[in-house]
Structures are given as C-alpha cells and as structure tokens.
Amino acid sequence: MAKMKALICRECGKEYPTEALHVCELCFGPLEVKYNYDEIKEAMPRASVEAGPKSLWRYKELLPIEGGPTVGLHAGMTPLVHAKNLGSFLGLDELYIKNDCVNQPTLSFKDRVVAVALTRARELGYETAACASTGNLANSVAAHAAQAGMQCYVFIPGDLEAAKVLGNLIYRPKVVEIEGNYDDVNRLCSEIAGERRWAFVNVNIRPYYAEGSKTLAFEVVEQLGWRAPDQVVVPMASGSLLTKIWKGLNEFKKIGFLKDVSTKVNGAQAEGCSPIATAFKAGRDFFKPVKPNTIAKSLAIGNPADGYYALKTTMESGGAMEAVTDDEVIEGIKLLAQTEGIFAETAGGVTISTLRKLVKQGAIKKHDVTVAYITGNGLKTQEAVVDSVGRPFRIPPSLVKFEQTFGQQGAA
Amino acid sequence: MTKLRFHIRFPEEKIPEPVIYQIGHEYQVVTSIRRADVRATTGWMDVEFSGETEEIERAIAGLRNKGVLVDPIELNVVE
Numbered sequence: 459m460a461k462m463k464a465l466i467c468r469e470c471g472k473e474y475p476t477e478a479l480h481v482c483e484l485c486f487g488p489l490e491v492k493y494n495y496d497e498i499k500e501a502m503p504r505a506s507v508e509a510g511p512k513s514l515w516r517y518k519e520l521l522p523i524e525g526g527p528t529v530g531l532h533a534g535m536t537p538l539v540h541a542k543n544l545g546s547f548l549g550l551d552e553l554y555i556k557n558d559c560v561n562q563p564t565l566s567f568k569d570r571v572v573a574v575a576l577t578r579a580r581e582l583g584y585e586t587a588a589c590a591s592t593g594n595l596a597n598s599v600a601a602h603a604a605q606a607g608m609q610c611y612v613f614i615p616g617d618l619e620a621a622k623v624l625g626n627l628i629y630r631p632k633v634v635e636i637e638g639n640y641d642d643v644n645r646l647c648s649e650i651a652g653e654r655r656w657a658f659v660n661v662n663i664r665p666y667y668a669e670g671s672k673t674l675a676f677e678v679v680e681q682l683g684w685r686a687p688d689q690v691v692v693p694m695a696s697g698s699l700l701t702k703i704w705k706g707l708n709e710f711k712k713i714g715f716l717k718d719v720s721t722k723v724n725g726a727q728a729e730g731c732s733p734i735a736t737a738f739k740a741g742r743d744f745f746k747p748v749k750p751n752t753i754a755k756s757l758a759i760g761n762p763a764d765g766y767y768a769l770k771t772t773m774e775s776g777g778a779m780e781a782v783t784d785d786e787v788i789e790g791i792k793l794l795a796q797t798e799g800i801f802a803e804t805a806g807g808v809t810i811s812t813l814r815k816l817v818k819q820g821a822i823k824k825h826d827v828t829v830a831y832i833t834g835n836g837l838k839t840q841e842a843v844v845d846s847v848g849r850p851f852r853i854p855p856s857l858v859k860f861e862q863t864f865g866q867q868g869a870a
Numbered sequence: 871m872t873k874l875r876f877h878i879r880f881p882e883e884k885i886p887e888p889v890i891y892q893i894g895h896e897y898q899v900v901t902s903i904r905r906a907d908v909r910a911t912t913g914w915m916d917v918e919f920s921g922e923t924e925e926i927e928r929a930i931a932g933l934r935n936k937g938v939l940v941d942p943i944e945l946n947v948v949e
C-alpha cells in the first residue's frame with residue numbers, strides 16, 4: 459500500500475487521487491494530503507531517521523512523494539541554536555532559534571516547500587515550474603528550477619524594487635511583470651495557473667508544497683532530543699507554515715515518536731498586515747482581509763489562504779497571537795543580531811518582537827522550552843534596517859587618531 | 871466555455887441584495903454557489919462562473935462596480 463492515501467478536502471472530507479489538484483470539486487474547499495500512518499510507522503523507525511541524510515529528506519516517509527527526492531537535496535536540517543544570550547535578556551531559560559536564514563540554496567524556509575513541491579511535480583510529469591511572488595518564493599522556485607533543468611515562469615507585480623527582480627533574473631527564469639493593482643495581478647495569476655499545464659507550486663501543487671513546512675516541526679523535535687517544545691512562535695503570511703508545524707508535531711505522535719503533544723503554537727504578524735492576529739485577539743473564527751502596509755513584505759498577505767485554519771490551530775493548541783509595529787520589527791532584527799549573531803530578514807524581526815510581547819504578557823513563561831522560527835535571511839531585506847544601524851567610525855590613517863577615538867585600551 | 875471559481879465578499883449594505891441573481895441576468899454567465907456564510911454584518915460565497923472568458927471578466931467587473939469584492943478561490947496566490 460502507498461504511504462500517501464489520498465488528497466482530502468479540509469471542508470467536506472471528500473477524497474481525491476494524489477494528482478495535481480488543490481480545490482474540492484464539490485465544495486471548493488482546499489485539499490490536503492492524507493497518509494497511511496500505520497504503513498509509515500513500520501517504514502520509519504527512529505534509527506533510520508537518525509541515519510538518514512542531513513537534510514529534510516531524512517523524513518521522506520512523511521513527505522508527499524512516491525519515489526526518492528530529486529529536487530532540493532540540501533534543504534533543511536538547519537541549526538537549532540540554544541539562544542542563551544537572548545534567552546537571558548528575555549527571561550527565558552530554554553529559548554531556541556530555528557535558524558532557517560541558512561537554509562539551502564536560497565536562504566529562506568521556502569527552500570523546504572519548493573524542494574517538496576518540485577520533487578512531486580516531476581513525479582507528476584511536469585516540465586515547467588511557476589509561481590507568483592514578490593520575494594523568497596520566487597528566488598527559491600527559480601533557483602531549484604535552474605538546477606533541475608525545468609522551464610520556469612515567475613510572475614511579479616509591475617512595481618517591484620529592482621533588487622528583488624534581479625534576485626530572480628540571475629537564475630534566468632521567464633520573469634513576467636504584470637501591470638495593474640495587486641488584486642488584478644493576483645486574479646490573473648490564479649487564472650493562468652488554471653489554464654496551463656504547469657506546476658504552479660503554491661496553486662495547483664499547493665497540497666504537496668505546503669507539506670514541506672512540516673519538516674520545521676520534525677527537525678526541532680529531533681534536535682531537542684526527541685521532545686516537543688512547550689511553545690513555538692511562528693511568523694504568518696498565508697498561515698500555512700503555522701498549521702503545518704502543528705500537523706508535523708501530531709504526526710510524530712501518530713507514528714510513536716512523541717508520547718504527547720502539548721505544544722502551544724503562537725502566531726506572529728506585523729501590525730501593517732495582521733488579518734489573522736487581529737481576528738484571534740478579537741476572538742473571531744474568521745478574519746477580515748486587509749491592504750498590507752508594512753516593511754515585513756514577506757509576510758504581507760492581506761487575504762491569507764490558510765488564515766482560517768491558522769486561527770483554528772492556535773486555538774486548539776492553546777497558543778496566542780500578536781502583531782508588532784514596524785519599529786518593533788527593526789528592534790527585533792537588531793536584538794537577534796546583537797545577542798545571537800543571527801541576521802534575520804523582517805519576518806524574523808516580527809517573530810522576535812512577538813516573542814518578546816508574549817513573554818511580557820505572561821503567555822510564555824521562564825521555564826517553557828520555547829522555539830522561535832527564524833525563516834529568512836537579513837541580507838535580503840537590508841533596506842529595512844539601513845537607516846537604523848548607525849555609521850562606521852571614520853578616522854585618518856593615524857595611530858594617534860585611533861587612540862584618541864578608542865582610548866589606550868581599545869574601548870570606545 | 872470557461873469555468874472560473876471565485877471567493878466573493880459582500881459589504882454589509884449589499885447583504886440584503888440579490889447580487890448573484892442580478893449578475894446572472896445582466897451577463898451571459900451561469901453561477902453555481904458551492905459554499906457560503908452570510909451573517910448579519912459579513913457575508914461570503916464560493917461561486918463558480920461558467921461562460922465565455924470575456925463575459926466572465928465583464929461579470930466580475932460588474933460585481934466590483936456593485937461594491938462586491940472578488941478574489942480567486944485560492945485567495946492570495948502572490949506570496
């Protein structure tokens with residue numbers, strides 16, 4: 459029997475074959491992958507995971523592919539850092555940073571989802587990869603497609619900054635700039651995805667793509683010595699990552715790797731785009747779409763596909779959600795860099811400042827084993843901090859001037 | 871013939887209006903509602919439109935003119 463049982467509708471439960479489908483024909487609800495956990499339990503003893511490759515593919519039994527991995531062989535298994543400095547600053551004994559700033563090859567957690575999406579897309583016979591994206595997703599799809607020898611289309615809004623466009627062009631995909639406002643671009647991309655026989659990773663391949671995020675839960679459990687954290691703090695754009703971390707933890711319970719899962723799953727957004735966190739704080743089970751206005755561009759999804767499911771997940775797990783201002787985002791980036799030497803992008807600033815808020819509110823406590831997910835690299839969003847990091851000391855080439863500036867002992 | 875699926879949202883003041891019925895009359899499109907949640911102050915529907923592509927695009931523009939918000943069924947696909 460195959461380990462993937464079916465695609466199943468999250469709303470009405472109708473099952474579909476494991477093809478490139480993403481919407482239920484009956485109720486238009488989203489589809490997700492359903493597995494044979496008994497089968498997987500047999501095929502995946504802990505020892506075989508521990509002896510597996512140093513990548514997310516060590517958990518391939520719990521990923522939606524039929525054969526072996528073919529795209530993105532080096533994604534995952536990023537460091538879990540015991541953040542003693544930041545922990546003591548915040549008053550936490552056991553704070554860990556899951557550092558996906560150094561994920562391979564494009565330095566964000568998107569390399570996980572794209573590795574899984576394109577491996578599955580090739581199994582399904584696709585030769586062209588596509589996505590609509592303003593940042594991390596496009597980088598990752600373009601890079602993986604180049605390596606895998608796939609055709610690649612990247613759709614971007616017409617008003618994107620030059621540096622971001624370049625980050626895609628270097629891999630030589632077909633970059634298509636679409637004129638019009640955000641809603642027009644969004645709708646056209648959905649229609650193109652419906653028209654072409656392409657692997658549009660976050661549209662028709664989305665049920666497979668999204669599963670890649672579970673590996674952020676699997677790795678943390680293994681890296682903590684096969685225990686689940688008490689608290690996780692997760693940045694939210696579509697909300698998919700947050701729901702999949704919860705799914706991953708519960709799958710480890712299903713196959714016997716964890717006795718119990720009592721992890722509280724906390725969600726983080728920027729105030730300038732916080733439809734999910736705002737709904738949570740208002741006690742609503744539905745969110746109101748917003749027009750994003752924040753420096754945290756990688757999280758700026760105003761009408762998030764998994765927003766409803768993210769709300770459900772956080773409620774079910776007993777977690778909380780918070781939103782932080784753009785100034786707090788910058789402070790968060792600086793705090794992480796200056797305590798732990800990790801330079802995160804704006805999404806990381808959102809996570810760290812949300813963590814800080816949740817500690818202050820008492821939602822996360824001193825003894826809680828806490829994991830903050832840092833999902834992208836700061837070198838990609840330098841414009842966010844360029845005005846708040848100060849300037850170098852400028853001196854003439856003279857030892858006297860140097861000592862006048864820094865004193866005899868070298869302290870400024 | 872094209873089939874396109876949309877998630878449409880109604881502002882509070884549009885909730886009592888038979889918007890979907892009107893669209894079916896004003897444009898050469900067939901509408902099929904699959905899921906909906908209409909409450910006192912908010913309402914949404916997941917709807918399939920079938921017809922010629924151009925006519926569907928005109929119907930969507932017509933809905934927007936009425937103040938109704940129209941998104942693809944996947945919501946935001948630009949990440």
Ligand SMILES: Cc1ncc(COP(=O)(O)O)c(C=O)c1O
Pocket residue numbers: 566567568594595693694695696697698699700756757803805833834949
């Ligand atoms: C750096 C970074 N972190 C987090 C996210 C959030 O992912 P999701 O859309 O699964 O909520 C994104 C995605 O867009 C991202 O680029």
Ligand SMILES: [Zn+2]
Pocket residue numbers: 467468469470471472482483484485486487
């Ligand atoms: Zn369904």
